[in-house]
Amino acid sequence: MARTTDPANADPLETVEALKALANPARLQIMNWLLDPHGEFSQWEPIADRDEVGVCVSHIQAKSGLAQSTVSSYMATLERAGLVRSTRIGKWIHYKRDEDMMSRLAEALRGTQRP
């Protein structure tokens, strides 16, 4: 059996990309906001069911105060890293946390889980 110290699951390069994406205060905060879309974005009318598709870029931009181009590229970064998934609804693109990926990442950090 081939030995790897790698924690149970993922490709190290993939893991590094995910960590890079999260290693930025704004992007990390957005990911935290997406944990509770209802609570965090209650002041904006949802375009669609936030439990299903997440939150649209405009609302994330409004809440963050960053430039539109910045938010757009940040969300692209998070998506390339596999941390969020996007859905277009009308003109709005919605982003939602990929909890599977976040869990796998968390386990990769914790190291070999108890078997």
Add this chain to the structure above:
Amino acid sequence: MARTTDPANADPLETVEALKALANPARLQIMNWLLDPHGEFSQWEPIADRDEVGVCVSHIQAKSGLAQSTVSSYMATLERAGLVRSTRIGKWIHYKRDEDMMSRLAEALRGTQRP
């Protein structure tokens, strides 16, 4: 009670620093090696009990193939981020994973834990 989306424990800035430290292939691999010092560093004679104090810089350098200065500054980065702890034994400085910190970080990623 003040509602924060922050995952149960840590200061976001601290979290970002930890993620930045891990968001590098070499540093992430070193952290993985430190999960199993015995297995990973079996080809070098331990200076001290690796379960207690971890592994010295020379051995990490030998295994990584990076320059001595690079490894030294990487270990300093990991220590500043709170991910490892250091112990001097004779002329050797040993580094050991801080599993507490790693667990807290993992939970911060996974989001609000079930209470």
Add this chain to the structure above:
DNA sequence: TTTACATATCGCGATGTGACGATATGATGG
């Protein structure tokens, strides 16, 4: 088809990181 709006992409200057060799510090053994 034109207009309006949401989002993406481009180009930029500023700042940070990667990784190194050279050199300094600090402990140990003669």
Add this chain to the structure above:
DNA sequence: CCATCATATCGTCACATCGCGATATGTAAA
């Protein structure tokens, strides 16, 4: 004290990231 060895710090240059405004793309509505 002096030499040696382990580690840290410094200086450097190539390259990546930050965050922005300007502009392009794409969708929907009039």
